[in-house]
Amino acid sequence: MANSWGSLLQDEQQLEELAQQAVDRALAEGVLLRTSQEPSSSDVVSYAPFTLFPSLVPAALLEQAYAVQQDFNLLVDAVSQNAAFLEQTLSSTIKRDNFTARLFDIHKQVLKEGIAQTVFLGLNRSDYMFQRNADGSSALKQIEINTISASFGGLASRTPAVHRHVLNVLSKTKEAAKILSNNPSKGLALGIAKAWELYGSANALVLLIAQEKERNVFDQRAIENELLARNIHVIRRRFEDVSARGSLDQNRKLFMDGQEIAVVYFRDGYMPSQYSLQNWEARLLLERSCAVKCPDIATQLAGTKKVQQELSRAGVLEALLPGQPEATARLQATFAGLYSLDMGEEGDQAITEALATPSRFVLKPQREGGGNNLYGDEMVQALERLKDSEERASYILMEKIEPEPFGNCLLRPGSPARVVQCISELGIFGVYVRQGKTFVMNKHVGHLLRTKAIEHADGGVAAGVAVLDNPYPV
Ligand code: ADP
Numbered sequence: 001m002a003n004s005w006g007s008l009l010q011d012e013q014q015l016e017e018l019a020q021q022a023v024d025r026a027l028a029e030g031v032l033l034r035t036s037q038e039p040s041s042s043d044v045v046s047y048a049p050f051t052l053f054p055s056l057v058p059a060a061l062l063e064q065a066y067a068v069q070q071d072f073n074l075l076v077d078a079v080s081q082n083a084a085f086l087e088q089t090l091s092s093t094i095k096r097d098n099f100t101a102r103l104f105d106i107h108k109q110v111l112k113e114g115i116a117q118t119v120f121l122g123l124n125r126s127d128y129m130f131q132r133n134a135d136g137s138s139a140l141k142q143i144e145i146n147t148i149s150a151s152f153g154g155l156a157s158r159t160p161a162v163h164r165h166v167l168n169v170l171s172k173t174k175e176a177a178k179i180l181s182n183n184p185s186k187g188l189a190l191g192i193a194k195a196w197e198l199y200g201s202a203n204a205l206v207l208l209i210a211q212e213k214e215r216n217v218f219d220q221r222a223i224e225n226e227l228l229a230r231n232i233h234v235i236r237r238r239f240e241d242v243s244a245r246g247s248l249d250q251n252r253k254l255f256m257d258g259q260e261i262a263v264v265y266f267r268d269g270y271m272p273s274q275y276s277l278q279n280w281e282a283r284l285l286l287e288r289s290c291a292v293k294c295p296d297i298a299t300q301l302a303g304t305k306k307v308q309q310e311l312s313r314a315g316v317l318e319a320l321l322p323g324q325p326e327a328t329a330r331l332q333a334t335f336a337g338l339y340s341l342d343m344g345e346e347g348d349q350a351i352t353e354a355l356a357t358p359s360r361f362v363l364k365p366q367r368e369g370g371g372n373n374l375y376g377d378e379m380v381q382a383l384e385r386l387k388d389s390e391e392r393a394s395y396i397l398m399e400k401i402e403p404e405p406f407g408n409c410l411l412r413p414g415s416p417a418r419v420v421q422c423i424s425e426l427g428i429f430g431v432y433v434r435q436g437k438t439f440v441m442n443k444h445v446g447h448l449l450r451t452k453a454i455e456h457a458d459g460g461v462a463a464g465v466a467v468l469d470n471p472y473p474v
């Protein structure tokens with residue numbers, strides 16, 4: 001996967017001209033973000049950062065990632081229904097991590113009262129990097145699975161046209177035709193629509209829990225638009241609105257501003273900073289309702305890094321997915337090394353190894369949204385500080401994936417087009433719907449490729465580090 005577009009990357013003037021064409025097409029296609037100056041208004045918007053060229057991805061790894069997505073859907077759902085597994089897995093973490101503890105409290109409270117919802121909807125995105133093997137080949141390794149607010153399905157539906165445009169300008173029509181069509185926003189919307197239908201109330205709405213300052217609103221709108229095209233109405237409200245004007249009736253039906261809610265779709269609520277005391281109360285109210293939550297709190301917990309680490313322990317997948325050895329093997333093949341830091345010999349040994357060869361590891365707290373992981377010297381300092389404290393159980397240690405870098409040109413508003421060494425991260429969107437014990441939908445619905453300069457260890461598109469891309473299968 002070395003320098004994919006070869007000589008095209010060398011001609012600076014051509015790159016600059018191509019970049020202008022690409023940016024204009026991106027704007028025309030709706031590859032948009034609100035600006036950081038005006039994150040609550042769409043009066044002035046700009047393009048979401050993206051690569052000038054699609055990045056080469058081995059077709060076999062792309063296929064492998066698609067082929068394991070239904071297994072991941074089943075696995076997340078199985079974990080979310082296994083209260084004993086969640087309790088045992090998170091027991092040491094919740095003693096030290098306040099955020100996970102609060103989510104877990106709500107989970108316990110709802111279990112005690114009895115879960116009111118009968119329809120379950122998962123919209124997730126499993127993320128991977130391509131580990132470079134000693135023999136020059138690459139292997140698909142999972143970075144994490146996002147079970148709440150997995151984003152960029154909307155914008156990823158619009159970027160293929162931009163990369164086709166760039167290649168067409170270069171008269172590379174055969175290459176342009178190789179760029180895969182992609183429409184995750186439609187697939188995600190079909191999952192919401194199915195859940196809405198099974199909820200079974202013609203006048204009920206979808207409630208999208210939104211942040212006040214949301215630069216990525218067009219990504220969300222793509223899903224809303226698909227729903228409206230199916231006559232399903234979406235209202236956008238904040239947790240604060242739910243506190244002020246949300247309510248449950250005696251059957252735990254959820255009402256917002258007097259209107260019944262069939263599905264609650266969270267695009268907020270995955271980080272500690274997003275919760276005031278009042279917002280926690282609102283989350284509990286939503287969770288207690290019989291509306292379909294996407295995700296319900298157990299499914300959010302199933303997406304924690306601690307759960308990911310426990311899933312890689314020998315025998316755990318087999319116990320969670322009994323009688324499914326093929327699915328288990330497909331899942332295991334994507335796991336990188338994952339190590340518990342719970343107090344005890346196993347954790348001690350992991351810390352010793354990480355301190356001996358820090359470049360081989362990443363230290364991860366139970367956080368989402370990018371920018372929280374620790375690498376290199378920072379990781380060493382943190383491990384030295386944590387190693388004799390129970391606080392270490394709120395982290396996990398992970399093998400660091402080392403993809404082979406390649407050249408591409410990252411386009412961002414206000415920056416000149418410049419070729420840099422990059423690595424990519426592939427995400428596959430998964431959708432499932434379960435009614436009682438019966439799966440009524442289990443699909444993959446598209447992909448997202450994000451690419452970043454190699455000097456950034458961490459962070460996604462929203463964090464301003466990675467940019468949108470498309471796989472060019474080879
Ligand atoms: P978050 O929930 O914050 O998105 P991730 O686990 O996805 O957390 O990590 C954030 C970013 O850090 C990833 O997008 C990836 O760029 C980098 N990263 C995470 N884990 C690894 C790893 N094991 N090896 C290399 N890079 C990693």
Ligand code: MG
Pocket residue numbers: 127143144369370460
């Ligand atoms: Mg991530």
